[in-house]
Amino acid sequence: MFEMRGIEKRFNAVIALDGASLSLSPGEVLALLGSNGSGKSTMIKVLAGLVAPNQGEIILDGQPVSINSGYESRKLGIATAFQDLSLIPTMSVMDNIMLGREPVNSVGIVNRKGAIQEVRELLERFEIQCEPDAYVQTLTPSTQTMLEVAKAVALKPRLLLLDEVTAALHYDEIEVLFRIMRELKDEGVAMIYVTHRMDEIFKICDTANIMRGGKTMTQSPINELDLDEVVFHMTGMRPEAAKKSETEDSFSEEGRELILDVSHLEMLPKVRDISMKAFKGEIIGIGGLQGQGQSEFIRLVLGAEKIEDGSIEFCGEKVSFASPAEAVKKGLGFISGERNRDAIFHLRSVEENLTTGLVAKGNLASFLSPAKLASFSKKAVERYNIVLESIKNPASTLSGGNQQKLVVARWIAMDPILLLLDDPTKGVDIVARQEIHKILRECADEGMTIIISSSESDELLTIADRIYVFFDGQVSDMLEGANKTSERLVASMMGLSKTMATEEA
Amino acid sequence: MTLAIKDAFQRFRRTPAFTGFSLFVLALILNAAIQGPAKFLSPRSFNTLLATNLPFLIVVMGQSILLLVGTLDISIGIQLALVNVVVVMTIQEWGVSFWTGCLFGITASLLISVLLWVSVSIFRLPALLASFSMTYIIKGINVLIMPVPQGKIERVFYRTYDRLLFGVVPFSLLIFIFVLLIWYYFKRTRFGTNIYAVGADRRNAFAAGISPKWVTLQAFLIKGLFVGIAGICLTLLTASGNPIQAEDYGIKSLSACIIGGLGFGGWGSMACGLFGGSFLIIIQNTVYYFFTMLYKLIPGFSVTTYWHNFVSDVIIFLGLLMTIVTAKGQREALRQGIAQQLKQKKEDFGGKNGSNA
Numbered sequence: 129m130f131e132m133r134g135i136e137k138r139f140n141a142v143i144a145l146d147g148a149s150l151s152l153s154p155g156e157v158l159a160l161l162g163s164n165g166s167g168k169s170t171m172i173k174v175l176a177g178l179v180a181p182n183q184g185e186i187i188l189d190g191q192p193v194s195i196n197s198g199y200e201s202r203k204l205g206i207a208t209a210f211q212d213l214s215l216i217p218t219m220s221v222m223d224n225i226m227l228g229r230e231p232v233n234s235v236g237i238v239n240r241k242g243a244i245q246e247v248r249e250l251l252e253r254f255e256i257q258c259e260p261d262a263y264v265q266t267l268t269p270s271t272q273t274m275l276e277v278a279k280a281v282a283l284k285p286r287l288l289l290l291d292e293v294t295a296a297l298h299y300d301e302i303e304v305l306f307r308i309m310r311e312l313k314d315e316g317v318a319m320i321y322v323t324h325r326m327d328e329i330f331k332i333c334d335t336a337n338i339m340r341g342g343k344t345m346t347q348s349p350i351n352e353l354d355l356d357e358v359v360f361h362m363t364g365m366r367p368e369a370a371k372k373s374e375t376e377d378s379f380s381e382e383g384r385e386l387i388l389d390v391s392h393l394e395m396l397p398k399v400r401d402i403s404m405k406a407f408k409g410e411i412i413g414i415g416g417l418q419g420q421g422q423s424e425f426i427r428l429v430l431g432a433e434k435i436e437d438g439s440i441e442f443c444g445e446k447v448s449f450a451s452p453a454e455a456v457k458k459g460l461g462f463i464s465g466e467r468n469r470d471a472i473f474h475l476r477s478v479e480e481n482l483t484t485g486l487v488a489k490g491n492l493a494s495f496l497s498p499a500k501l502a503s504f505s506k507k508a509v510e511r512y513n514i515v516l517e518s519i520k521n522p523a524s525t526l527s528g529g530n531q532q533k534l535v536v537a538r539w540i541a542m543d544p545i546l547l548l549l550d551d552p553t554k555g556v557d558i559v560a561r562q563e564i565h566k567i568l569r570e571c572a573d574e575g576m577t578i579i580i581s582s583s584e585s586d587e588l589l590t591i592a593d594r595i596y597v598f599f600d601g602q603v604s605d606m607l608e609g610a611n612k613t614s615e616r617l618v619a620s621m622m623g624l625s626k627t628m629a630t631e632e633a
Numbered sequence: 634m635t636l637a638i639k640d641a642f643q644r645f646r647r648t649p650a651f652t653g654f655s656l657f658v659l660a661l662i663l664n665a666a667i668q669g670p671a672k673f674l675s676p677r678s679f680n681t682l683l684a685t686n687l688p689f690l691i692v693v694m695g696q697s698i699l700l701l702v703g704t705l706d707i708s709i710g711i712q713l714a715l716v717n718v719v720v721v722m723t724i725q726e727w728g729v730s731f732w733t734g735c736l737f738g739i740t741a742s743l744l745i746s747v748l749l750w751v752s753v754s755i756f757r758l759p760a761l762l763a764s765f766s767m768t769y770i771i772k773g774i775n776v777l778i779m780p781v782p783q784g785k786i787e788r789v790f791y792r793t794y795d796r797l798l799f800g801v802v803p804f805s806l807l808i809f810i811f812v813l814l815i816w817y818y819f820k821r822t823r824f825g826t827n828i829y830a831v832g833a834d835r836r837n838a839f840a841a842g843i844s845p846k847w848v849t850l851q852a853f854l855i856k857g858l859f860v861g862i863a864g865i866c867l868t869l870l871t872a873s874g875n876p877i878q879a880e881d882y883g884i885k886s887l888s889a890c891i892i893g894g895l896g897f898g899g900w901g902s903m904a905c906g907l908f909g910g911s912f913l914i915i916i917q918n919t920v921y922y923f924f925t926m927l928y929k930l931i932p933g934f935s936v937t938t939y940w941h942n943f944v945s946d947v948i949i950f951l952g953l954l955m956t957i958v959t960a961k962g963q964r965e966a967l968r969q970g971i972a973q974q975l976k977q978k979k980e981d982f983g984g985k986n987g988s989n990a
Contacts, residue, residue, distance in 0.1 A: 177840070198840040198842045199842035216830045216833045216838070219826065219899075223830075227826065227827070230823050237821045238825070
């Protein structure tokens with residue numbers, strides 16, 4: 129009934145979809161799987177009319193169709209529940225559900241009374257406890273997600289797209305969702321279900337379509353697949369053939385200086401209960417799917433967010449930094465993956481960008497000689513192999529990888545005790561990435577403690593001594609030594625191995 | 634019964650219009666106290682106040698619609714002068730009737746609105762800059778049509794505008810109600826909700842099958858109609874033409890909306906704009922009477938009218954500050970509410986898990 133063939137989508141140089149395809153029939157639930165950045169969400173957006181593909185065809189009932197807007201998508205009988213929600217927070221629950229299809233009379237006036245009955249029934253069916261006239265922004269994230277699904281189902285679609293909706297849902301809400309999905313299945317609604325939770329797909333889905341790097345690797349019935357098979361298609365590696373990590377030395381706490389000791393940290397809704405330890409000269413990796421609380425955790429340590437519960441000990445002292453500036457004074461450093469937003473001054477010169485840290489560290493009125501700054505920048509450029517024309521050129525003339533090296537250099541020059549990196553190699557090419565890894569390893573050998581969060585498993589496996597895997601605002605697993613395998617990392621990222629209890633005991 | 638009233642008040646307290654409403658009531662009390670309640674509440678005094686300020690009030694309504702849909706128009710003030718000039722000159726030069734002149738005026742206002750929509754919504758220029766430069770373009774057009782202030786309109790029309798019907802109902806009130814009814818109609822149509830969706834989040838509105846461009850055009854057209862009506866009121870008020878009047882209405886209407894509690898896009902309501910606008914009007918009125926009182930009380934006391942503006946603008950600035958305080962309070966309440974819901978959920982969830990194990 130429904131098919132997508134050879135879909136291609138390029139965003140300038142980045143290829144999001146590269147010949148992806150899928151097909152499904154009425155009453156079928158298709159799991160769309162793949163790791164971060166494999167193009168699942170883009171596929172959903174193509175169908176929802178938010179992204180126009182460069183190439184490929186979409187076929188509905190044997191007829192090729194084009195979807196250029198949300199309106200056209202709806203007209204074809206497609207409804208979407210988005211991962212990042214498409215609700216309007218400043219509007220009421222009812223207005224959100226009826227948005228774009230309000231019942232009107234002959235002079236165009238909306239019949240609110242008729243609508244409210246429909247909305248109440250819908251809320252009841254989804255077991256959502258809220259008033260139809262409550263503002264959406266006053267609801268919890270999980271209720272909002274249920275509402276997002278309810279809104280899509282209310283359109284009575286032929287094809288329902290669910291993009292990672294269970295990521296924000298609770299156990300009981302997922303049960304409700306599955307009940308409704310089964311009801312819809314009986315009514316003959318086709319569904320595409322995107323998720324990272326592997327246990328769910330075996331529960332609810334009929335077929336699985338696995339993507340990697342914008343390509344469709346396979347589409348086959350779910351009962352012909354097992355978890356190993358799924359992980360193989362997602363990562364391209366057989367779990368048993370997964371490469372061993374390079375840093376094999378076993379880890380012992382004895383005789384090492386404890387730098388950071390975090391216990392039961394909480395900041396709702398993203399960080400629920402996180403404990404971790406970091407020792408001197410160690411590189412700690414933080415892994416996990418996107419948005420499992422990694423960024424929030426790092427910002428908590430840095431004092432950019434307020435701690436709601438739990439404690440942080442830094443160098444044996446209980447701390448709670450009021451601001452990142454205070455944290456930096458005490459010897460913390462922070463490198464963000466969001467270079468553009470958080471770190472680079474685009475219009476200022478490379479030299480100025482390199483020396484900002486130094487300048488900030490000294491007294492406000494202390495004199496900095498131009499010669500000293502210039503020689504410092506020159507050394508940094510050589511040491512970190514930053515490719516540039518002149519240190520006087522604006523930072524925006526550098527490539528992404530070099531910009532990131534520049535930020536790394538800036539912080540290392542400050543000689544922090546603990547360096548926090550939030551997805552530092554996002555959008556950085558492989559060569560620059562390796563160079564950054566080398567720099568970090570050198571610093572760790574000299575005694576710096578480094579905590580690095582990354583969404584890429586390979587990066588963590590290469591660089592980190594130990595990896596804490598975050599899932600749903602909690603540490604789902606800690607990988608070290610021989611445990612540090614790609615297979616176990618992927619599994620714990622999906623929240624499958626709950627070895628946390630044994631770890632604690 | 635009292636419980637119902639209490640409940641309704643609590644609900645009203647949480648609406649975005651509450652700040653504007655409180656400020657408005659405060660100003661009202663202040664004005665009545667200074668001018669004397671009997672005088673302030675007299676139909677004649679109310680007539681003068683409304684007739685003089687109706688153009689501004691309608692302009693604020695137009696500006697509110699634009700803010701709701703996530704854009705704005707600084708040139709909205711000078712557009713009044715354009716309508717005024719077109720009405721007066723078409724009557725004077727082409728010899729058309731007053732009503733035809735009004736139609737020309739409204740058409741001119743609609744055309745300008747469409748032009749602004751094209752630059753803001755199609756060419757994606759920043760609304761602030763686009764409308765700011767539009768101020769000078771419109772001023773140029775105005776002076777081309779009418780180089781110096783001139784013209785007049787028939788006595789019967791401007792006399793009617795000032796009239797008190799049956800000695801109690803100002804005619805300008807009827808115009809105001811007419812404009813309110815127009816808005817009430819649009820608010821009840823799909824446009825009434827779509828405007829919020831587009832203002833708050835264009836992408837999500839688009840995903841819901843709404844055309845943000847079309848909704849924005851509708852907003853600009855309604856605003857154009859309102860400005861046309863306001864321009865006609867201004868013409869009736871002054872009974873002549875002036876190509877460079879009312880320019881400050883642009884920035885003043887914007888501050889009225891913000892004081893009233895409108896956000897930039899998708900937050901607030903028409904009531905916000907109206908309370909904010911009325912607050913501004915009443916404060917200016919109050920300050921005028923305050924100084925009159927001072928002149929009477931202190932013999933020999935005399936200041937320029939700049940002092941009037943100084944005092945009223947300080948009060949308006951304080952009003953703006955108050956919106957920050959209340960907005961912060963609302964945000965904090967919201968955050969605590971969500972955190973509490975979450976904790977509740979977590980406990981429920983934990984309890985269930987425990988019983989399973």
